[in-house]
Amino acid sequence: MGVEEVGRKPRAAVYIDGFNLYRRALEHRPDCRWLDVRKLSETLLPDFEVVLVRYFTARVRFVEGEDPAAPSRQSAYLRALATLPAVTTHFGTFRSDRRWMAKSPLELDDDGSPRTVRVRKIEEKGSDVSLAAHLVCDAMDGLVDAAFVLSNDSDFVDALRIVRERGGVEIGLMCPSPSPVRSLLALEPDHVRHVRAAAMRDSQLPDRIADVRGVITRPKSWRARSTEAPPEAGFAPGSRDIRGCTANVLRITTGCNRAAQDLLPATKRGPMTTTFTSHAHREGRWWVVQNDQVPGAISQVSRIELAAGAQREAIAFVAEAVVDDVAVVIRMERPS
Incomplete structure (x- = not known):
């Protein structure tokens, strides 16, 4: 890994696919969403010096029928992340489009064409490309000895392969699911870590954080609840x-x-x-x-x-x- 100094931990960078992390690990765990991504990375990588954490997401906006408070909660969280040392945020684009799509299960009209319904499709664009680009550039610039991707998205296979083959950097997965997808496993990564709920709960930000704009408060719906059942x-x-x-x-x-x-x-x-x-x-x-x-x-x-x-x-x-x-x-x- 190019580590020459005796006793020095290898340098690691962590690249977090924010929407994948949410869908895979946080959607049904609101008490874990006030996540200190640097502390989580250091917890999962005790044998590395975590020198950089890059968080990739898109700013959500109000969508009819969805929680109107979601954008303000995300805004508070992104402000909180900005207070963490060695953590950077990178933004794609949040899109909400109305379009006609075929019904599922498939139904046919009398002329044999699929019946369609109008739906609202919500998607995030650009974050994956940005993550892959930063991943490759950081490796080529010699900033790290190991690069970890926190995602279970097969779109990062080629970028991870380039990082190892051309950048000479070890690659690792931080999986927010029980098991990585096959295409990621096929890379035979040098390191695999699992993002478990216990580690996330132990890696929460303080409920109140001060920045240059004032005080950031943890959203009420994201606060930890009692785990004791009646x-x-x-x-x-x-x-x-x-x-x-x-x-x-x-x-x-x-x-x-x-x-x-x-x-x-x-x-x-x-x-x-x-x-x-x-x-x-x-x-x-x-x-x-x-x-x-x-x-x-x-x-x-x-x-x-x-x-x-x-x-x-x-x-x-x-x-x-x-x-x-x-x-x-x-x-x-x-x-x-």
């Missing part, structure tokens, strides 16, 4: 449910991480560890692995020996648990 909800106080379970509720209790044994055929390896069973089957050159007890935990790996580690990360991500408390047994499905 007794009638069926949870023990302080417990969290594993999302993605399709049958009964599985509990991981804060402090002892004890699985409900009548609901889960998991065995204990130690006082803090729960063992899960996952099944792997081959799809082309990839192994697709899914957990039996937490169906939302799905991984894709190129080698079967990587399956257990990937599943531990995926289960911890979906369950919002500590990865060290998760053990996995892999069962391979042979083709018939």
Whole structure:
């Protein structure tokens, strides 16, 4: 990585696809949206010196039928980001267009043409191109030893490949989903990190921040709520449910991480560890692995020996648990 000084951590830059981060990890977690992206990057990359964080987004505007307060909340957040050292923001364009599109499922008129309806399409333009351009330029300028992209968008495959092959920089993924898409995994990145809810909750900005314009206040709807469920909800106080379970509720209790044994055929390896069973089957050159007890935990790996580690990360991500408390047994499905 070109690091010559003994004992110096390699320099890392993080490139955040703001809309992808929102859709994948923040849309249903309003208490995590007041996110300190620098602190999150340093938490996920303890072996690196994070010298630069670039945040790519577009300024949203009011759209009929949507939350009218959304633009003001985003404006407050962007002001808060501007107070962070070594964090820069980069803007694309927010578009809201009315257009005619074919109905889904497809319906045909008498003449055989598809029936259409008028819809409003909301999209963000330009941020992906800007991210890719800055990613390549920073690598070519020798600013970093490793470049991490926080996104699960396959559009960044070529830029990441150029950064490694032409810029001589290690590449990494900071995935806001349980598993990166196949095209990103096919790059065989040097580093993969998962953006879990626990890390985001531990990386929140102060509720009140001063800048040159005055005081920025965290939006009320983004403030943390109590995680303790009422007794009638069926949870023990302080417990969290594993999302993605399709049958009964599985509990991981804060402090002892004890699985409900009548609901889960998991065995204990130690006082803090729960063992899960996952099944792997081959799809082309990839192994697709899914957990039996937490169906939302799905991984894709190129080698079967990587399956257990990937599943531990995926289960911890979906369950919002500590990865060290998760053990996995892999069962391979042979083709018939």
